[in-house]
Amino acid sequence: MQRFAHELPATARGGRDHVPGDGAARALRGGHALATTGPDRTVRLWDTHSRKLRTTLTGHNDEITQMLFSPDGRTLATSGHDRIVRWWDTATGTQRATLTRHHGPIRSLAYxxxxxxxxxxxxxxxxxxxRTSNVALPTPVQALARICRTLDRDLTPAEHAQYLAGASAPPPC
Incomplete structure (x- = not known):
């Protein structure tokens, strides 16, 4: 990672901001991603082949001390002194879920x-x-079945168009 740090754009190396070795850094094993954190309470996802910033993840309100890629590399878990675990989609940079109610700073993460x-x-x-949690994400079919059970009805044509754009009709319920 030190070699990669020296090859990052100068804007990423300014001061002690997000430089692997200066803050926390995690590389995706066998993948093309590197996650770094710095004093600005954000996580940056880098493409290790192009050496370019893919996205910046925001949401923590205190120092981020832990990061961990899921075994399949599709999710990055982050945590720290704000006592919140956040799960991020590594492809889109969107936050998937949070885990709160820790009684102190989170010191360790494990899948x-x-x-x-x-x-x-x-x-x-x-x-x-x-604390141990089940974090298995449902398949799209399982998620739709759960939505249909909760609503106790089919999706309206407008909901189908909004949430299942490009999916073939009829509604999934």
């Missing part, structure tokens, strides 16, 4: 090998607390 279970460790005074 199970299959990526369906996620564990955090936070500390408060002299106590360390581990």
């Amino acid at each position: 199970s090998p299959d990526g369906t279970t996620f564990t955090t460790v936070s500390t408060h005074e002299t106590t360390a607390t581990a």
